[in-house]
Amino acid sequence: MNRTLEHILPRVQKPARYTGGEYNAVVKDRRQVDVRYALCFPDTYEIGMSNLGMRILYGVMNQMDGVWCERVFAPWGDMEEEMRREGILLYGLESGDSIADFDLIGFSLGYEMAYTNVLNMLDLAGLPLRSEERYGLSPIIIAGGTCAYNPEPLAPFVDIFVLGEGEDVSVEIIQLYRKAREECWSKDEFLAAAAQIPGLYVPSLYDVSYRPDGTLERVTPHEGAPAVVTKRIVQDFDKSYFPVKTIVPSTEIVHDRVMLELFRGCIRGCRFCQAGYAYRPVRSRDPEILLKQGIEACKDSGYQEMTLSSLSTSDYRPLEHLCDGLLDWCEPNRVSLSLPSLRADNFSLGLMERVQHVRKSGLTFAPEAGTQRLRDAINKNVTEEDLLRSCRTAFSGGWSSVKLYFMLGLPTETDEDVLGIADLAEKVYKTWKEVTPNPRRGVTITVSTAWFVPKPHTAFQWEPQITMEEYQRRVKLLREHMKGRSIKYNWHDSQTSFLEAVFARGDRKVADVIETAWRHGAKFDAWSEYFDFDRWLAAFEACGVDPAFYANRTREKDELLPWDVTSVGVTKNFLWRERERAYEAVITPDCRVQCTGCGANKLYPGGKCDA
Template structure:
């Protein structure tokens, strides 16, 4: 591995390993084109993004094309790369980013822009498109933020606007054809501009007025005045990954995610996603069942998430959910709907949901008053919300989270008071419910987005945001309600870039030079640096938060989302008049202009097709009495595996057991989990040939078959060496292990008197040393737990009955623990207490 010397010094090395189950590695010499799919945030965030996974699978289905992944390096890795002069590399082949033909960045959030530039820097790719030559990768961006790509226009070569399943493949084919024809970079960009949905910023010029507003966006190529978004007409026939990449670490969303629908017709006037993903296209329940079955088998996950902008609006949601839950109840797979609206929550649907889990329930009224909900076209009443929460509390939920926005157009303090009143009513709706009722209130600041009816509206500034937050905090605290909020400065910056223009590119570049990274993370965000960057570039950021005149040229006017500007203006006027726009799913067409009513139209699944759905398995007869036994395994954790932390390893192994189909028994209770016991955690970065794991089986299975099935399911770096069946009442690994033997490679400068030091150590009753614990140096006795120490073939061996070997090795070798961690080390064996059967 290219990062071998660096990984032991990182806090979370498992972010950078690759080699996961489901990942695809192709020989670069055997493909014509390579693309690095780049996510400008850490691995655990990027691996939870479904769009990224869809493109990874689609692209790799082409034998001539290799798609690999790269995620933003956290600060510790970036510092190590700089110090070592090493480039940022992909996960699959460890190639530097500069060696790829295409770098494809997904833009999900404005506060990730600095990470994009940082990744180009660390990957050895020039930041600005004008600085890239024939040998540099083509830098492509996509995602929701690409609907106003102008703040980043100086840094990418082209943007893909809209759905990427077909368009990105066409883009790669065009690059392949241009290369075969020997075309120059400029000729390639001309070729790409002919693909619908591809925006080439170098083919547009921007003029400004004296007051800073835009004067014109001028196309530099005839017939290329606007770039129309790309649409995927039929979601049901689109490719979808059924063998997902299974992460080696715990991610934000650790589950099988299935997109059941794309688009929304609710028409909330603040919601960009509700407009740019129109029209609604639903995936058939037959296809969803097929995807879920295959993805669970391939991944070993224990949860399925049904995704869309409003999962409860899916035409077949209740029978689909019931079918899924009945189908997977025996295998203890949970089904979740993370995106639910009050208007779509029927009592029958809530009954189904509560069978799965009742850990939390999130609803988004957005505004507290009926008047303001009419302004934003939310379409729900306070009575609907309170009745929904009353049912939820009655069904056993204990905590309900309410999501609101402050700073919405026309908002007054009375509307903020209404948030407090509504949250109080929700809490009271749970009065008398078993176990009590709790309500958490989450409040974000409204940010006007491009391609929405509110794209002309002003955003409140930092001082006013803080005043309104304080008003809510005090009012909710008085009602004994908790509140979470977004930092005012972060919302301010998001608003600047959401409606910004090309002049902000200089600011982003300056901020990166000043050290801005991971601006969406509270512990990384540094607003003072951003203020310094704006000042250095002579830009007043509040200029971008102002209200816009309807006749003003907007920075994104040349990006066509499929909905005409006139519709958005009518909706803005309707908002101020508090006139609702009905949902065209159930009412009259709203005239947004997105559909051609032939190819591009609403595509809803037919509830009548549910009669053709395969029935869930019928209830089986009572199982015969279990023939319990214990399977004890000795597992090796080597190579990449040594960088997987203990909790991550436990999750990884649980998924492997599910993929292998081993009949593991589960605990009882509301959240049953498999009965698998592990030995104590290894020191960070140490290899092992002797991880002892016990599985409590409900049915007998030969040890040989279990080992074979597990080894076929484990990722790179893990291998079961042997297995044995024990009586199920036997002691767990932690109680069975009498001692453990560790081996350390001796450094070249090992103490010359090492043998004497060992003899002195073993002969002492007490060995005092200093250790760092939570940043403080404390005195410890190293002697307890050490059974024996010796040197053999140039290696230091320690046998210990308890405790970590690191401080003992550090003491004997006269080094600190950090230096000892860098030494090749391995847990080579365990001594087990005598049992009738077992491993030795």
């Protein structure tokens, strides 16, 4: 640690965020390294270190000879102030070296409200924000993650977007970079070659034109660049890298535990869910491999908690077998096992009792909508009977706390659907009373609503977000109909959800707004301590951009969408059919009942997914 850094750390909150030196962190001899990669997460250390994808890519790249991948997180405001005052550039945690001297800088984009942090981190590194202003072969700025499926709002700032899973393609980028440096390529030559690697989108190789009404007219690829870039997936999930020797943080993080990834993809077809479409096809990991990985990771790290990770944990076929095997080791070693992402239609009391017999934590279910008609419209495939049966089973087993998650503003939603949320919460409460007529303690039913944000590559990508005023009216309506002390109601902030919709479906014109807002102080926009909605409204006005054009406007079927240059493997025709079925309130069976022909199975060997 340099003396200046050592001098300023006592003046900031949580200095352990910025010191590195954690157990299992990778430190290499600079003399044995020819490629340095800065793996950046545009949020705090506590959030970034909880991200399994970061840990996987960190391990994959550090396994490569001559490659040193270091972690970089967004410094909180107090640390940023000290760094700017003392002239300390943004640095890698492992070495303390400025990332401006690294070869490749990659950002993980999981949430649109982190976009200003990407710009802030580039600036803290002393680098020009825009790709066209960075001339040399290093550093190359890369971005990946779920938000990369609509890369356009950050297109002017990023050299390469990685679509899909990064384990294999990250290695290919590094290998190409080595070749480019050895042969003295220019940056333009390197980017042109990178565009030939499947899964890589190079925005500078595409010209964008607009119609007078502001919609896209044409996206024209330069010679050699593909018209559509399709995501990459890991073909053999059993052989893919898992971080058994994982970094143990020196300070508390959000998810401070071993995370076992059961499978990727989802058999369900919720029409609002970007992850459900984007992570297809389904690929499961063998339970015996998971058992070995989980035990080894706990032994190596000393963690006393393990969680099973996926989009829908209870859809993992050998779940009970896996849990039995893990519990045989976890129980005598006092390691707790948790199962998030359970569904109300396949909740197993026996499984939950075995997993949580030491401590019964609260249960969480996500009906998403208050009436069966709307649940059918969004293809949730969960009935009121499913939910009440699961709650009855849980209450009978001793649980006294349940959280219910819903969305407001879903396509076709009416006031009847909104009030259905309150009605369903009341039915859950009555179910508890039926099961426990003489309770020793009360029950807590927490209802939370988020504002629906239409996302790219979903069946609802054409839908408008309801206006902010209408969302607030529906929140008020629901709040007034919530009854009983045992039912608590929380709702999501409307301003950040509105901006999320703008960024999620924005084009390159939104990039100017993001930069303008950042230059006027925007950063950590997901945090109430820093978020300033008026600053964003001023930025939209200064750039002559109407945010409602992106958030509140219905798209036509034949409209060219900003993200049409990217593909998750699911066809646009399939998504449109799902939209039509939503308006008919007709469900589509899950992938295990019937293949829906979405197209994603073509990405898988033999054209058959693992559903």
